[in-house]
Amino acid sequence: MTLSITHLGTGSKGNATLLATDETKILLDCGFSGRQLEKRLALLEICPSEIDAILISHHHSDHSKGATIAQRRWDIPVFANFETCARMGMDPVNECKLFESLERINLGGDLSILPVSVNHDRSDNVGFIASHRGERAAVVTDLGSWNDELIRYMSDCVHISIEANYDSERLWEGPYPSQLKQRISGRGGHLSNRQTAELLANVVGSHTRSIVLTHLSEQNNAPHMAESEVLLEIDDLFSGDLSISTQEGPDFSHYLGQSESEKIVI
Numbered sequence: 001m002t003l004s005i006t007h008l009g010t011g012s013k014g015n016a017t018l019l020a021t022d023e024t025k026i027l028l029d030c031g032f033s034g035r036q037l038e039k040r041l042a043l044l045e046i047c048p049s050e051i052d053a054i055l056i057s058h059h060h061s062d063h064s065k066g067a068t069i070a071q072r073r074w075d076i077p078v079f080a081n082f083e084t085c086a087r088m089g090m091d092p093v094n095e096c097k098l099f100e101s102l103e104r105i106n107l108g109g110d111l112s113i114l115p116v117s118v119n120h121d122r123s124d125n126v127g128f129i130a131s132h133r134g135e136r137a138a139v140v141t142d143l144g145s146w147n148d149e150l151i152r153y154m155s156d157c158v159h160i161s162i163e164a165n166y167d168s169e170r171l172w173e174g175p176y177p178s179q180l181k182q183r184i185s186g187r188g189g190h191l192s193n194r195q196t197a198e199l200l201a202n203v204v205g206s207h208t209r210s211i212v213l214t215h216l217s218e219q220n221n222a223p224h225m226a227e228s229e230v231l232l233e234i235d236d237l238f239s240g241d242l243s244i245s246t247q248e249g250p251d252f253s254h255y256l257g258q259s260e261s262e263k264i265v266i
């Protein structure tokens, strides 16, 4: 009676997150090669053919490059919005199950996903809010800014996975060309550690038990920097588990629908 949330890996080299209940297994994003996906799922004793659906947030290859392979090789249905589907090179009518923002997607009897639009780098990106037996988890990445709608849907989720892409100082002092620095830090780029901390301060609630910081830039960030910036901001608001997802997954799972006595102590 639980929903587990397991990052298979996050970062600019590939993103995929496994959501699994007793009845349903889905991937949010599929940015790994078929072989990598198979290998990472095998560490969780799961075959790719057991995956019921893949939902793609946006077309950037670190989120989508394994989708067509997974569909062809293991016959897994791919869900995306029209723009993402088209920009992945898939036929929106025959090869994709299309969704629209704020249109609930029911997957099996015990899991539903609500895509929420976010602003990101000339893409039609969405964050995902998963619901399982009255509890919610947010998996949101690749956004340069947020609006009230996103705050509303992320508020008081039991689990929150959110990108913490870069440390501002490292980005600006680093070797990237200035145009790229501006793109990353702009309203449609990625969230800095500081912005992630601010967003979390707006959405963490009394039900929030776990937070994972994802999609850290290897060049412009470090786990201890992201963690300390966020803790500084939310220390008084949050006493749950804060962890970092790296490129080398799978990471430890987080759970919805688990009573206190059932909690796995790692």
Ligand SMILES: [Zn+2]
Binding pocket: 011, 012, 015, 060, 062, 063, 142, 215
């Ligand atoms: Zn990305």
Ligand SMILES: [Zn+2]
Binding pocket: 058, 060, 120, 121, 142
């Ligand atoms: Zn992106």
